[in-house]
Amino acid sequence: MIKINENFLQLEENYLFSTINKKVSEYQKENPNAKIIKLGIGDVTRPLPQIVVEAIKKSADEMGNINTFRGYGPEQGYEFLKDKIIENEYKNLGIKSNEIFISDGAKCDTGGIIEIFNPNIKVGIMNPVYPVYLDTNVMYGTAGKYDQTTKQYSNIIYINSTENNNFLPKPSELTEIPDLIYICSPNNPTGVAMNAELLKSWVEFAKQNKSIILFDSAYKAFIEEDNIPHSIYEIEGAKEVAIEFKSYSKTAGFTGLRCAYTVVPQECVANYKAGEKDISLNKLWNRRTTTKFNGVSYITQRAAESIYTEEGKKAIKENIDYYKENAKILLDGLKKAGIQCYGGINSPYVWLKTPNGISSWEYFDILLKKYNIVGTPGVGFGTNGEGYFRLTAFGDKAKTIEAMERLTK
16 A cells, blocks of 8 residues: 655645735735735845846757757756856855756755755754755654644754844754754844854854754845855865855846755765764765756756856846845834834845734734735744744835835824
């Protein structure tokens, strides 16, 4: 008799954003004249820069010519894109071409990376944090059993991110040592970012305890303050203990194109078993990639390459600045409304404390039904997110202004 993977039964029934979409659709159906402003899901709204569109057209034309047609490409990505990544993202950091893996999204790789590790390891996940980290560990069987009372999994080490530590936990606060540590900086959902000193302490912790850090830097383009690393490899020794994920989704507006990359340094190793020789994680990830992934399309990789031109960099900066201005509008509006908030600087997300101690989902309903504004309940990112709420700066500027006018009135 065929049997299912029982780990899937440990998942919460609905994905956070699916629940939000369902609630909004039902409300809109009942109130067809409501002018809803969506500041929830982190999808971009600015169109692709013209140079990216031109690169897509040109490479598409190449695919229609017998002399320039390309079939299967290298699963790890084309060298022309890797060269641009090294030149523009990792100059003087010592990252090599065979350590870069082009993918169709940081979500896919942060979810899939767990496969190269033993399912019996202890995994440390920030609370609150991006749901994909936790859910993919549940699917893989690493998370253990779900406790209905605590709303937590038995084999996950929850790293508390709260007001008490400004949502920036230190390794010294841990009571148990994780083998694998997820760090997202700038953070989704709290919008805060680790400075070099704090990130260095996590790297040193990982080296001392033979742990591996999974560093998600999908929002690095929004960093504007000094002393906030754009890459974990700016920290000495990080190549020995860290795998880094970066995405073009928010940086270049590629949410509809799908392109990202993962860096797995050759120095990054893990133990097979006591007394045995360490195994290269680069080698394992390369094997997994060549087995389960056919590579990002040639057209998409040419589009990604184009953002590293002078024209591309200028256009990308204009879009990022547009979203940064939205973040400032959100921060100013929320403060005017007397709401305590975090993030919005170095990040496209603003993390606010719900008024009067009401729950995250209660606040969702109030915003939707009273103000026709959609955001994301903080509890969807973990138990420490209860009583908080996330708004995104990826919306239209005029609508973002209108949303804050509704709140302040």
